[in-house]
Amino acid sequence: MSRFFSEKYAALTPYTPGEQPRERTYIKLNTNESPFPPSPIALRMARQAAGNVNLYSDPTCMALRKAAAARYKVDVDEVMFTNGSDDILNFAFMAFSDEAHPVVFPDITYGFYPVFAQLNRIPYETIPLKDDFTICADDYVGIGKNIFIANPNAPTGIALPLCDIERIVASNPDNVVVIDEAYVDFGGESAVSLIHKYDNLLVTQTFSKSRSLAGARLGMGFGCKALMQDLNTLRYSTNPYNINSVTMAAGVGALTDENYFRFACDTVIETRAWTEKELKRLGFEMPPSSTNFIFAKHPSIPGKEMYLQLNEQGILVRHFDAEKLTDYNRITIGSKEEMQTLIETLEKMLCEK
Numbered sequence: 001m002s003r004f005f006s007e008k009y010a011a012l013t014p015y016t017p018g019e020q021p022r023e024r025t026y027i028k029l030n031t032n033e034s035p036f037p038p039s040p041i042a043l044r045m046a047r048q049a050a051g052n053v054n055l056y057s058d059p060t061c062m063a064l065r066k067a068a069a070a071r072y073k074v075d076v077d078e079v080m081f082t083n084g085s086d087d088i089l090n091f092a093f094m095a096f097s098d099e100a101h102p103v104v105f106p107d108i109t110y111g112f113y114p115v116f117a118q119l120n121r122i123p124y125e126t127i128p129l130k131d132d133f134t135i136c137a138d139d140y141v142g143i144g145k146n147i148f149i150a151n152p153n154a155p156t157g158i159a160l161p162l163c164d165i166e167r168i169v170a171s172n173p174d175n176v177v178v179i180d181e182a183y184v185d186f187g188g189e190s191a192v193s194l195i196h197k198y199d200n201l202l203v204t205q206t207f208s209k210s211r212s213l214a215g216a217r218l219g220m221g222f223g224c225k226a227l228m229q230d231l232n233t234l235r236y237s238t239n240p241y242n243i244n245s246v247t248m249a250a251g252v253g254a255l256t257d258e259n260y261f262r263f264a265c266d267t268v269i270e271t272r273a274w275t276e277k278e279l280k281r282l283g284f285e286m287p288p289s290s291t292n293f294i295f296a297k298h299p300s301i302p303g304k305e306m307y308l309q310l311n312e313q314g315i316l317v318r319h320f321d322a323e324k325l326t327d328y329n330r331i332t333i334g335s336k337e338e339m340q341t342l343i344e345t346l347e348k349m350l351c352e353k
């Protein structure tokens with residue numbers, strides 16, 4: 001830390017992103033990326049846009065908003081875009097919460113929420129998951145605080161039904177409820193349609209998983225017009241050009257190519273079912289996943305040891321050191337071939353035990 005670093009950030013513990021190694025080729029199952037390249041339409045549009053990067057991008061993101069409005073049956077004023085969904089989540093903490101408007105979220109969830117709360121000096125409370133790792137919706141009904149829920153949750157992979165989300169939103173009319181749907185396309189029920197009914201609901205999604213654009217950084221938010229205006233006030237006060245024009249074009253292509261999107265999601269779901277079956281055959285235990293990852297533990301290998309052994313074999317998964325998670329590893333669903341290699345490697349590892 002330099003002697004100039006502001007005291008207000010001195011105690012901040014930043015988010016630790018998953019490893020992104022460049023020095024060696026891994027089977028990379030650690031940050032829930034798509035095993036597929038972006039849609040050919042997205043790539044073609046991005047290439048075309050690359051020729052014009054001497055000009056600023058469109059700060060209104062109108063082409064993207066029109067494509068999303070058509071795809072998700074919302075108005076162009078009910079959707080907005082940011083540089084990855086982390087960006088809109090940060091804006092949501094900044095815009096709606098402060099000392100007088102604290103935040104709650106589950107104790108086991110996306111690790112960025114407590115960082116955003118600390119960064120913006122927002123008091124927060126965490127609510128423990130049940131022993132089976134599910135979120136107890138009743139814990140949030142009428143709680144009277146701003147709420148962040150990842151649905152499906154991470155790193156557990158478990159989804160809450162839409163009726164529970166609606167109960168939470170309806171029972172907290174004077175608080176903002178943010179539903180982070182980063183993984184919804186792999187089996188969750190989206191709350192986007194509820195934005196027309198509730199003015200306190202913000203739904204966020206990402207192009208990093210189901211739309212194969214993690215490196216392009218594109219996130220999307222849905223809410224009533226007034227919520228979008230608030231978040232845009234912050235966006236225009238930080239970086240109105242936070243979506244570059246190449247990403248914008250790729251995003252429009254990805255939103256238009258519904259067939260490719262369905263193919264990618266369906267294939268991941270199919271490979272997930274195969275992987276779950278194989279992991280169970282090897283004695284692994286896991287909660288039911290509605291995402292593009294599986295959160296698994298084995299009774300005879302500690303989570304950290306398995307992570308290290310897989311790493312040595314060139315397979316990268318995500319291990320969390322937190323107490324309740326330490327037995328587990330989060331394994332992204334890669335291609336069928338990658339998952340076959342994973343299963344063969346685990347089988348050998350367990351035989352040698």
Ligand code: PMP
Binds near residue numbers: 083085205
């Ligand atoms: N929410 C959850 C639950 C996530 O796991 C992630 C990915 N790490 C994000 C949001 C952010 O994704 P991105 O910024 O790539 O859109």
